[in-house]
Amino acid sequence: MCGIIGLVGREPVNHRLYDGLSLLQHRGQDAAGIATCEERKLFVRKAPGLVSEVFRTTHMLRLRGNMGIGHLRYPTAGSSKVSAEAQPFYVNSPFGIVMTHNGNLTNSEELQSELYRTDRRHINTSSDSEVLLNVFAHELQRAAQSDKFSPAQLFQAVSAVHRRCKGSYAVIAMLVGRGVLAFRDAYGIRPAILGKRESENGTEYCVSSESVALTGLGFEPVRDLLPGEAVYISRDGELYQQQCATSTTLTPCIFEYVYFARPDSVIDKVSVYSARLKMGRKLANKIRSQWTDHDIDVVIPIPDTARTSALELAMDLGITYREGFVKNRYIGRTFIMPGQTRRRKSVRQKLSPIESEFRGLNVLLVDDSIVRGTTSEQIIQMAREAGANKVYMASAAPPVMYPNVYGIDMPAANELIAYERSVEQICEEIGADGLIYQDLDDLIGAVREINPELEAFETSCFNGQYVTGDVDGKYLRWLEARRADATQSRVADEEFVDVGME
Numbered sequence: 001m002c003g004i005i006g007l008v009g010r011e012p013v014n015h016r017l018y019d020g021l022s023l024l025q026h027r028g029q030d031a032a033g034i035a036t037c038e039e040r041k042l043f044v045r046k047a048p049g050l051v052s053e054v055f056r057t058t059h060m061l062r063l064r065g066n067m068g069i070g071h072l073r074y075p076t077a078g079s080s081k082v083s084a085e086a087q088p089f090y091v092n093s094p095f096g097i098v099m100t101h102n103g104n105l106t107n108s109e110e111l112q113s114e115l116y117r118t119d120r121r122h123i124n125t126s127s128d129s130e131v132l133l134n135v136f137a138h139e140l141q142r143a144a145q146s147d148k149f150s151p152a153q154l155f156q157a158v159s160a161v162h163r164r165c166k167g168s169y170a171v172i173a174m175l176v177g178r179g180v181l182a183f184r185d186a187y188g189i190r191p192a193i194l195g196k197r198e199s200e201n202g203t204e205y206c207v208s209s210e211s212v213a214l215t216g217l218g219f220e221p222v223r224d225l226l227p228g229e230a231v232y233i234s235r236d237g238e239l240y241q242q243q244c245a246t247s248t249t250l251t252p253c254i255f256e257y258v259y260f261a262r263p264d265s266v267i268d269k270v271s272v273y274s275a276r277l278k279m280g281r282k283l284a285n286k287i288r289s290q291w292t293d294h295d296i297d298v299v300i301p302i303p304d305t306a307r308t309s310a311l312e313l314a315m316d317l318g319i320t321y322r323e324g325f326v327k328n329r330y331i332g333r334t335f336i337m338p339g340q341t342r343r344r345k346s347v348r349q350k351l352s353p354i355e356s357e358f359r360g361l362n363v364l365l366v367d368d369s370i371v372r373g374t375t376s377e378q379i380i381q382m383a384r385e386a387g388a389n390k391v392y393m394a395s396a397a398p399p400v401m402y403p404n405v406y407g408i409d410m411p412a413a414n415e416l417i418a419y420e421r422s423v424e425q426i427c428e429e430i431g432a433d434g435l436i437y438q439d440l441d442d443l444i445g446a447v448r449e450i451n452p453e454l455e456a457f458e459t460s461c462f463n464g465q466y467v468t469g470d471v472d473g474k475y476l477r478w479l480e481a482r483r484a485d486a487t488q489s490r491v492a493d494e495e496f497v498d499v500g501m502e
Helices: 014-023 057-062 108-117 128-144 151-164 211-216 255-260 272-290 307-317 340-350 374-385 423-430 440-448 473-501
Strands: 003-008 031-038 041-048 067-073 089-091 097-105 167-175 179-184 193-199 202-208 220-224 229-234 239-243 298-301 325-327 351-353 362-367 390-395 434-437
Touching: 003 014, 003 097, 003 167, 003 179, 014 031, 014 057, 014 067, 014 211, 041 057, 067 097, 067 167, 067 179, 089 128, 097 128, 108 128, 128 151, 128 167, 151 179, 151 229, 151 239, 179 202, 193 211, 202 211, 211 220, 255 272, 255 440, 272 307, 272 434, 272 440, 298 307, 307 362, 340 351, 340 374, 351 374, 362 374, 374 390, 374 423, 423 434
Parallel strands: 298 362, 362 390, 390 434
Antiparallel strands: 003 067, 003 202, 031 041, 031 067, 089 097, 097 167, 167 179, 179 229, 193 202, 193 220, 229 239, 325 351
């Protein structure tokens, strides 16, 4: 899961891209990058770290031009070298193309082999984003066959990408000196939304992962990109759009609404905040029907994502709601961190309990989801240490039982606490006095009630059904092995740096 943004303006875009990435920082904390273009000159700055760490005044001054793209990197399976795999990626031929990508290609190994053998292109990293860029570049070179291209030829290249690439992808690319292109996979798994702004000098366009980045920059959201659709904005502000996939089905990732997206975003016509309210209400109904004699004194959310659902749950059940944890906002999201020891340490650094809200009470902790269980176990222990009498746990999402292969770092089934365990076994494992999960039908219903046009969702981590139809046991085993190798490489690199600093 990453954050992407692209902007074609009538004035320098460097500071607005910086602000847009800051608004999307929750989507990736591993690395950040911006590429801008002035005339036919390309300017790029990318490095590991948060937006505020990567870009200094000297960098911003060098990012000249009225159009550009930006990226926030979230570590996914197979990625180990943060510096090398920071985006945007660049290829010189044809035309000069920089690209950002949110998602994961499920046939990247096959494509990499094709690129080397047939297309005569070399890949420098293990990133599937670089593979996707080179596939697009090769197809655009075939479609254009000269030093110029038309929007129709550009869309022809995107159509070829859809034929060759499998998996999930929301893409924003910039063609140096020409314009910005954005497209979405044929299933619409990863989000992308188009915004428009009328300035004194003319019309400006912006494409982003979430609407919050558009509104924060003064753009009016126009609409979500359709599955398989591409939009191209020339440097002169002309907008072109075309459906480039032959068969499409809108199946957005439901985990966006559960966890990743900001609550003030709207994705595929669904308010994330409203969806989380409904998740809390449906979870309250399940507690009411299954725990008829519950003795819960207080509802406390695990900050931040669970707050909305927890508040609605408490109100619906008529139970006191309290903030029981203070969050250190400078610790990354724990379930994506490599290494169980590191995750356990980070939980203690990330959250501090307010003892007065726990002492002598029966507490219901509400989290957005339970993935590995590391965080839940530690937080329950912290609640007991703070004086809680009983500690119950509720998850606004169903049990996460299967690997996710579409850009969320859940590739190994045996790392998931719900894998081949009953709810009772999970409850015992995390040390809770009681545990309740949202039903998948209720989760889907919470989102569909807001936008009934959404007929299906990508829910593979809950039910093992992979919408792209190309994921089997062999692929999952390969992905697990790849991730294990990458994790070992990353840990080794960190240990090397630690020794060097001593």
